[in-house]
Amino acid sequence: MKEVQNSWPAGIKRTRQRQSVFSVLESSGKPLSASDICLKIEKNGEAVWLSTVYRALELFVKKGVVIKTNVMNNEMAVYELNRFKHKHYAVCINCRKMIAVENCPMEKFIPELEEDDFHVMGHNLEVYGFCKDCNPK
Amino acid sequence: MKEVQNSWPAGIKRTRQRQSVFSVLESSGKPLSASDICLKIEKNGEAVWLSTVYRALELFVKKGVVIKTNVMNNEMAVYELNRFKHKHYAVCINCRKMIAVENCPMEKFIPELEEDDFHVMGHNLEVYGFCKDCNPK
DNA sequence: TGCGCAATTGCGTATCATTCGCATTTAGCC
């Protein structure tokens, strides 16, 4: 039904289920949870078991193809394609919408830390507040 | 055995269990998980049920007395006393040690976001890498 | 100073995301 034969990350065996997970992520503009992905695949008329989605995501993350993030205290992890563009999200406290934040305040900051004998490998930044639709004011 | 009658947050009914949770946090230099807290209390010869610890922490967080944070993709939440000093942590990928980072790169950054119709209420920042004991180099 | 009642706790069980185990199926090299 759908023709998604195009891009495929190297070094990963191509199966129908992984292909489905990948193309859902590819066509999504925002990070998705494992069950979001599962639902979207089922909506396309295909079947995937949730644990298979988790396994595919785990593999993609290990290969650096997908980025896993955790939003707001606990809850569940969300996944997005690694488009190799450094970014962060502003998360709405009310509707949980995630808005990408373009530039990162960390660049100038990391060298300071390196001086304190901490070898920085990466960072997570998450801003929370109210989006314009939910702004109580 | 221990005399911890001193400080107590206003508007919270004082019970033995809550007192225990509070004083463990008070005397800890680093954030602790709910079960860490439980173990430390038991080590002091007192008994607390884990769910009671969770309930106490939940209350403290709601009252703003305690700060809840989630470290590194999923895992579990850690809690620390709110000492009203804004800070972040550098987390070691290897030994999970958390090192407080003094200054925050976000101050200048938030006004930019506000312009994009996002009303910022707060932020989480977590830097990860290798501490000096675990530095592979 | 003791009573009464609402709030809290002990304790077990439920929930929810995620992981694991294993038998069956599949991808893709020969």
Place this chain on the structure above:
DNA sequence: GGCTAAATGCGAATGATACGCAATTGCGCA
């Protein structure tokens, strides 16, 4: 087309956290 390692379906396990309810406790009030 057949073979084998890898992947999947499926269910059940796990681990953090929440919840329900009866028993207990803190504490305001008489």
